[in-house]
Amino acid sequence: MVPYGELSREQLLRMKEELEKQYEDVKGKGLKLDMSRGKPAAAQLDLAMGMMDVLNSSADLKCEAGIDCRNYGVLDGIPEAKRLLGAMSEVDPDSIIIYGNSSLNVMFDTVARSMTHGVCGSTPWCKLDNVKFLCPVPGYDRHFAVTEYFGIEMINVPMLSTGPDMDLVEKLVSEDASIKGIWCVPKYSNPQGITYSDETVRRFARLKPAAKDFRIYWDNAYSIHHLYEDDQDFLIEILGECAKAGNPDLVYKFTSTSKVSFPGSGIAAVAASPANLEDFKRHMQFQTIGHDKLNELRHVRFFKDLDGLTAHMKKHADIMRPKFEAVINVLEKELQGTGIGSWIAPKGGYFISFDAMEGCAKAIVAKAKEAGLVMTGAGATFPYGKDPKDSNIRIAPSYPTPEELAVAADIFVLSVKLVSIDKILESK
Numbered sequence: 001m002v003p004y005g006e007l008s009r010e011q012l013l014r015m016k017e018e019l020e021k022q023y024e025d026v027k028g029k030g031l032k033l034d035m036s037r038g039k040p041a042a043a044q045l046d047l048a049m050g051m052m053d054v055l056n057s058s059a060d061l062k063c064e065a066g067i068d069c070r071n072y073g074v075l076d077g078i079p080e081a082k083r084l085l086g087a088m089s090e091v092d093p094d095s096i097i098i099y100g101n102s103s104l105n106v107m108f109d110t111v112a113r114s115m116t117h118g119v120c121g122s123t124p125w126c127k128l129d130n131v132k133f134l135c136p137v138p139g140y141d142r143h144f145a146v147t148e149y150f151g152i153e154m155i156n157v158p159m160l161s162t163g164p165d166m167d168l169v170e171k172l173v174s175e176d177a178s179i180k181g182i183w184c185v186p187k188y189s190n191p192q193g194i195t196y197s198d199e200t201v202r203r204f205a206r207l208k209p210a211a212k213d214f215r216i217y218w219d220n221a222y223s224i225h226h227l228y229e230d231d232q233d234f235l236i237e238i239l240g241e242c243a244k245a246g247n248p249d250l251v252y253k254f255t256s257t258s259k260v261s262f263p264g265s266g267i268a269a270v271a272a273s274p275a276n277l278e279d280f281k282r283h284m285q286f287q288t289i290g291h292d293k294l295n296e297l298r299h300v301r302f303f304k305d306l307d308g309l310t311a312h313m314k315k316h317a318d319i320m321r322p323k324f325e326a327v328i329n330v331l332e333k334e335l336q337g338t339g340i341g342s343w344i345a346p347k348g349g350y351f352i353s354f355d356a357m358e359g360c361a362k363a364i365v366a367k368a369k370e371a372g373l374v375m376t377g378a379g380a381t382f383p384y385g386k387d388p389k390d391s392n393i394r395i396a397p398s399y400p401t402p403e404e405l406a407v408a409a410d411i412f413v414l415s416v417k418l419v420s421i422d423k424i425l426e427s428k
């Protein structure tokens, strides 16, 4: 395909006319498609329906410690749930606290606690003049929303193909004691699907932050969410690396089964050093007498162990893979070589990240919306919703059916082409 930038004004105008006809055709169909959020499709949720049957009125509802899971108690999770989530997080069960249904909730709570009570005895962040977080971009909008909510200043750090730009991360955290944290999605990142390289993980573990209450928020939301059985990314385990580097307290590792069982009713966990876990628990004992142990039991009885989780995730992959491939195929067929967009074909996770020509993302999302396709708002992948280049768009292919996706991808590509042609024409 010839790069659009090399086409003459006349060629572009002719092309535009043809594309506009196609666009009006789809618009006339009055479609309602949604590629905005990374929600599992109903078919994926159906995979875990057996979980509804493992606990019934005649089931033994005691956990292996002999405690009746219907009653109060067990602040940090039943032993078998710690074992299951520990295996999923690649850490010892003793390094885990089990929470409620949402890891985002745990992350919010961790920032809130640091604001009001400080980190392991240090000054509460609310008493400091400046508190800053590093935000690898593009990233997860809800992470940025948490730090924005607490008035924490966010600093963009570019993502490279190996993870965040570590030269910049090392420089910033070693120079500025008001930088207290960094948001990381280290495996199949949201939205690019990038997995941090071994070197990146090791450099994280060896960080020498100026602030002793600096923590890495390692949100391993997509740890077992592969698309392919024979082509998977590998991520080094960060807790062990930090301990080896003499920095055991540097990281909080979050996880949940939201996209394994049910997003509304999964279980979340944090893994961290003994000192950090004590800090979490000191706070937690005032928040609750214990989380939903029946749900913990339900998960363990259904999945059993890591092999059970792995087998289950293969079924998810069978549903997700054709959807990702449908979108990637359309992008390759229609946009490869045009110079008007670039993307990464991920091997796992929930998203495809698309970079349009500078100054085009907002217009593309608006154009797609006009034709009945809702995408994640342009800018959402950056702190404060501000993409400095107005270029990045997050594509979430999980929720629509494959048939809907084929149409959605066509509308998206049409919108990209029309907006890009206008942009190129402006400069001709």
Ligand code: PMP
Pocket: 038, 101, 102, 103, 104, 105, 140, 185, 190, 219, 221, 255, 256, 257, 258, 263, 268
């Ligand atoms: N972290 C990341 C990176 C996510 O993409 C999501 C869901 N989109 C979450 C956390 C939310 O997790 P949970 O349901 O456990 O709150």
